[in-house]
Amino acid sequence: MNVDNGAVLLQTSEPTQQPVKPLVSVKDLSVEFVTDHGWQRVINNVSLEIAPGKILGVVGESGSGKSVTSLAMMRLLPKQGSRIAGGSIEIDGEDIQSLDDKALSQMRGNRMAMIFQEPMTSLNPAYTIGEQIAETVRRHKRVSSKEAWKRAVESLDDVGIPNAAGRARRYPHEFSGGMRQRAMIAMAISCKPRVLIADEPTTALDVTIQAQILQLLRSMCEDLGLAMMFITHNMGVVADTCDDVAVMYAGEIVERAGIYEIFAQPKHPYTEGLLRAVPKLQGRSELASIPGTTPAPWDMPPGCRFQPRCPYAVPECAESPLPLRQIADRSSRCLRVGELDLKASK
C-alpha cells in the first residue's frame, strides 16, 4: 500500500450518500524528462482528485512541476524528450494514458479543455477568433458550419465579450490581452467540457482584468458543473478562486487541504513561506521570502526536498524521503507536522 494514495475528495454531499465521483483522478503520476544528466524525474508520485463543480488550486514556485502535471494530464508533453514514468490519469472516466491518438483528440477540447498562460500568443494570428472557436465546435459536434459559428458567437457572449457577433470576425491582434483570454475561455467552454485546466490564466493580465477573469472562471465552473484545475503561483488568486489547494514543491505535492484550512493554518513550512510572501498592508512589515531556490531534478537533497531551505529543519529531515501523510481531511509531507505551529502570517 502506497502511503501517497492519500487523495482527499472534499465531500459536498450528505455523509449518508455515495461520495460524488471525481471527474479528475490522478494517482501516483511520475514524469521524466531528458536532461544533460540523462532521464530525470521532474514529477514524483503526484495524486489529486477534483469533483464536479470544484476548483483545485495547484500552487508552487516556477519549476515546481505544476505546468508539467497539467500538460501530462492533457497528454501535451513533447513526445520526444519526456515520458510518463508511472501512475494513472483518469479524466471523466477515461484512462488518458490508454487512449490512442484519435480517441485522445476526441477528448481534448471536448470533454477536457485547457486555457494557457499567454493569451497574446495562444491564439492563431492567421484566423479570426470566431473561426478558431467554430473550428473546435465543428471538430467535436456534428453541426453545420453555420451552427458552429452561432455557437462560437454564443460562447463569446457567455464570457462577456461585448458585440460578440461583430467581434467574432476580428483577428487576435485586434483584441486586448483580457479580451483574448476571454476568447480563450470561450474556446475552452465552447464544447461544454467536463474538465477544465487553467494554467496561470491571469498571470499575464492587469490586476483589474485579472479579477474579472477569475470571477468568470468561478461562475463558469459553477454554472457548467465542471471540475477545474487552476494552476498559479499566486496565493492571493487561490484565496479568491479555489475550493481546495495542492501545494507543489520540487515535483511533489507537499501539502493538500481545503482553502479555509490552509489559510487558517498551513501544515507545511513551504506553504507557510508562500503565504507569508503575499503582501499585506496591515502592519506593513518586511515581506517574507523563502531563501534559496528549487533544486534541480538531478540534484535533489536527501530526505525532505524542502529541508535545505526550511527554517524548521532538524537532522532527521534529511534521513529518508517523506511520504504525504494524512492528518484528518488534509495531508502534509512534513516530518514535524505534529509539533510545529505554523501560521499564515507573522
Place this chain on the structure above:
Amino acid sequence: MRSITKWWKLIVLKRLGSSLALLTMVSAITFCMILLVPGDPAVTAAGPEATNEQIEETRERLGLNDNMLVQFGRWFAGAVSGELGSSLQGGTPVSQLIGERFPVTLGLAVAALVIAVAVAVPAAIIAAANKGKLVDRLITLVASAGVAVPTFWLGLMLVVGFSLYARLLPSSGYAPFWEDPLEWARFIIMPALTLAAAPAAEIARQLRGSMIGVLEQDYIRTATAKGLLPRAVLLKHALKNAGVPAMTVIGLQAAFLLGGSVIVEQIFGIPGLGALSITAVLQRDIPVIQGAVLVTAISVLVVNLLVDLSYRIFNPKVR
C-alpha cells in the same frame, strides 16, 4: 470596405511610381552597358560582304552615330508610347519578336514554378513534422544537393536518361501550347524539371525552417489542445503562418526562373526569350536587348506585386 479601397489606391499609386522609376533605370543601365561593350551593330546589320561605305551608311541609317543620350532618348520616347523599334537584323518589329518568344519562356517558367512548389511544399511539411528524424535528414540532403547541382549538368543528365536511354522524351525542340498541349508538355517537362530543381530546393529549405519555427508556437499547442488531429494542425494552423516567408522565397525564385531559363532554353533548344536575348547580345541588336530586358523587368515587378498581395491572405495584420 472603405479601408480596403484606400489601401488599394495607396498600393497602386506607390507601386506605379516606383515601378516606372525602376524600369527607366534598368533600361538606361542596359543601354549604357551595350554601348560600352566592344562590337559594332552596324557591321553585323550590314551583312558579311558589306563594304566600308555600306557599313557607314548603315550606321548612319540606324542612328548609331548620334550621341548616346540622344540614342537612349529616342528609344525611351518610343518605349513610353509603346513603340519598341525594330530589330537591327532583318527589321522585324521588337514587339512582334517578344510577342512570339515571351509566351514560350513564360510557359516554361510557370511549369517550372508549379513543379517546384508541388515538390517543395509537401517535402517541407513532411520534413518539419518529422524534424531530426531520418526522413527529415533525407529531404534536407536532397534539398542541399538541389541547390548545389549546376543547371546545365542536371539538364544533360535528364537528356541522357530520358532521351538517350529510356527514349521517352525528345531531347530538344518545342511545340506551341495552343496547338498541341500534350506535345508541348512532352517538350517542356525536362526543361521545366531542370529549371525547377534549384528553386524547389530553396523553397523547401525556407518553408521547412519557418514551419519548424511555427510548430513551436503557443497557438499550435492550443490547436492540439482543442482536439485537432495532427494533419489539421500542420496543414491549417502551421502552414498558413509559415506561408509569408515561403511566399517571399517563391517570389524571389520566380524572378530567378526568368533568368535561369536562358541557360535551359539553350540546352533544350527552346525558342524563348532567353534564346532571343543571347542572339541579340551576340549581334549587338540594341532594340531587341532593350525590349527583352524591359519585358523581364516588368515580369519581375508583377511577380513582386503578386507576392505582396499574397501577404494579405496569409497575414491578417497586413490588411
